[in-house]
Amino acid sequence: MSVSIKDVALKAGVSTASVSRVLTNKPGVGAKTAERIRKVMEELDYRPNLGARGLVKQNTGNIAVVVPRGSFILNNPFFSTVLEGIAKGIDQTDYNMMMSFTSSQQKRLLETQAVDGVILFAPRNEELSLEWLESIRLPIVVVGSYLEGSPFPCVRPDDEDGIKQAVDALYQLGHRNIGIVNGPMSSMHSVRCLNGYKKKMDELGLPFSSENVFEIDEFDALKATTEVATFLKKHSNITGVVCSSDYLAIGVIKAANMLGLSVPKDLSVVGADDVPISDFITPALSTVHVDLLGVGQRATSILMNMLEGKQIRKKDVVFKMEYINRSTTDSPKHN
Structure with missing residues (x-):
């Protein structure tokens, strides 16, 4: 038997309106109460009814940029440059960009359906299971790498x-x-x-x-x-x-x-x-x-097409790379 929003509200001792506010990240619920509601949702394995929510609200207006390994990735210039491209792409839309750095944040952000789509940075096989990612039923685009056997579109360098x-x-x-x-x-x-x-x-x-x-x-x-x-x-x-x-x-x-x-x-x-x-x-x-800004912008473009219901024919988008000769290479002193 599926768990309803009323079940969550009853166990948490709050109104269904409070649960709804937490689900949609709206103000009006205290921090301690919101945390209690989230804990109950996790205990009951509550999953929001996407169809019902869609009738009330067409979309959340939010795009999640999920960053496994958090602050380390942001210190890496590869990811920060791609992130700049993603931000530029999202700036051309009416969406907001929400970033998530820790596994607990990611689970809460995605499972509560507080976003309409996800751009996922370079996941590794041991970090996020395909089964779980598919279960959240959100459009997902992977950037920089891909999961073995992944059904999600990927944008990456060659x-x-x-x-x-x-x-x-x-x-x-x-x-x-x-x-x-x-x-x-x-x-x-x-x-x-x-x-x-x-x-x-x-x-x-x-x-x-x-x-x-x-x-x-x-x-x-x-x-x-x-x-x-x-x-x-x-x-x-x-x-x-x-x-x-x-x-x-x-x-x-x-x-x-x-x-x-x-x-x-x-x-x-x-x-x-x-x-x-x-x-x-x-x-x-x-x-x-490689055009790192272009990688980020292309990932955003693909996600926007998915949100519009367009079919994504090319699942693995590969950006060409080109050798640039500068000053750290020369002929060896000896072979």
């Missing part, structure tokens, strides 16, 4: 080809001992980058060695410079490194400096994504460019 271009650029300069600094394998972005690295090494006739692969448990080499430095010191034969993000590449440069290595004289480094800061650091970072 990570695999981007890394292949980076490896090829180092090869053309004369590098033969090329390593990769990558993120965690729980991220499909990391999986695609490693696949691109392996494929290009094979195409070029270069031997693949797992010893030349360094995996970081998060896309934050700045916090792992000691580990990266240990990797570089252990594999001093590596003359060039490709990275699955510019953020990681900046960390690799810092680690090289810790070891007294000159970039690019002693070590060439290539990033990925071409975030705004990559052209302002010294030396300027060679990288593979």
